[in-house]
Amino acid sequence: MSETAYDSVPYPGHVHTHTHPNRIAAVAQLFGIQAPSPATARVLEIGCGDGGNLISVAYTLPRSQCVGLDLAATAIERGRQHVKALALTNCDLVVADLATVGRSLGQFDYVIAHGVYSWVPPPLRDALLQLISDALSPSGVAFVSYNVFPGWRIAGMVREMLRYHTLGIDDPGERVEQAKALLRFVAVAHDDDDPYGRLLAAECERVSGYPPWYLHHDDLADVNDPVYFHEFVAQAKRFGLAFLAEADFASMTGADLPEIAREKLDELSGDPVLRGQYLDFVKCRRFRQSLLTRAAHAAAPGPVRERVRDLLISSAATPDVQTVDLAAGIEVQFRWGQRASLKTDHPLAKTVFLALRERWPEAMSFDALLTAVTRLGYGKAQADDAVALEGILLAAFGLRMVELTAEAWSAVAQPSQHPRASAIARSEAATSDVLTSLLHRRIQLDGPLALSLLRLCDGTRDQQALAKELAQLDSAATPEAVGVLLGGLSRLGVLEA
Secondary structure (H helix, E strand, C coil): CCCCHHHHCCCCCCCCHHHCHHHHHHHHHHCCCCCCCHHHCEEEEECCCCCCCHHHHHHHCCCCEEEEEECCHHHHHHHHHHHHHHCCCCEEEEECCCCCCCCCCCCEEEEEECCCHHHCCHHHHHHHHHHHHHHEEEEEEEEEEEEECCCHHHHHHHHHHHHHHCCCCCCHHHHHHHHHHHHHHHHCCCCCCCHHHHHHHHHHHHHHCCCHHHHHHCCCCCCCCCECHHHHHHHHHCCCEEEEEECCHHHHCCCCCCHHHHHHHHCCCCCHHHHHHHHHHHHCCCEEEEEEEECCCCCCCCCCHHHHHHCEEECCCEECCCCCCCCCCCCEEEEECCCEEEEECCHHHHHHHHHHHHHCCCCEEHHHHHHHHHHHHHCCCCHHHHHHHHHHHHHHHCCCCCEEECCCCCECCCCCCCCEECHHHHHHCCCCCEEECCCCCEEECCCHHHHHHHHHCECCCCHHHHHHHHHCCCCCCCHHHHHHHHHHHHHHCCEEC
């Protein structure tokens, strides 16, 4: 096979949170589709690159069978070396063309195509959807990400400027440098009072933050063609595929819109595609991560609240106050990360977040959560509380304040006597402080001491030995400090049973 752009300019892979079958299965179940068990699933990733995403799937689902295909032979070889180093027996990476591979790989319960659809010519988009249709098992679910209008009109404007400015430049490094030079010029070429200038400056600032390899393969790529959401759904339908939901459930709720806008959109709740298209108009959406099933499986038009009871729940949401008053009428703000937040005065909701925070990163069943809120002082949970809890969890999921999964992760809430970090994280820690957690997320360690400790957590040392060895590197590594650091590693989801 001839060399691809990804052979000449490597595109480092990493995990994409919403592609994991554990999360996909949960969303499918919310919409009335009983997807195959992720634990024993067959998983295909189309355009897997160096396996940065699929290898984590295989590691966290050791009884699954994972296959990745990509046209870039150098990327596949890097991935194969990583698979070998991790001694994974359930992950196979192959050099193949999505247009010709056909049915040769068999059928899969989950098919992932992240960063492919918008970045290939129209005939290959047809070939991609045909491959998904051929490969998807009868009850399987596919993930496809793609750029969408109207939001990409803004990004496309800057992309066209960059493409024009770098015409005739073949060297990838020089193309990227010239593109960044234009971004700097355009960003300061307008008055702050000019609406067009503010819009352009914001977009230039966003693109300027891209790593060189991302800028080269995204905004400077020969092909980067967005579509309207309804056009994507119509095209998928031609290949026997139907829209199920967005993999990122919160992106389809409109929870951050004014109430009058939500009410108007809810008038379209019987037609998820129509509602989704108008939501894109209102939010100026530029990117989607859609789930598809076989058209024969009719999904519910919206989430089925009762289905929450069949899923596992977790959250790291933290209250803004040190002591939470569980009494009714007293509002408390809970936050998870930089963007997700929820303010509530509901006694059950407040207790739920405390119970989940206590167990993070481990997940709890619906019934176990009801039991836990009683233990924390909420009072004896009644039948009405179970119904209320369904609504609380669904609303919180729509705000990214809780996570719903089909099955448990292998991360533990408390370090064992002989702590063991995931082999993937230990491998990555050799060169970076940005790691992959056992929850299929990207995390960043805080400081070199935590990084050194993680490298030592291979399960062969007890906590005392870890403290002694770490003290040789840093005198601040007292047994107490190491205990705190181990607790932090647990909260990040990198320590396994």
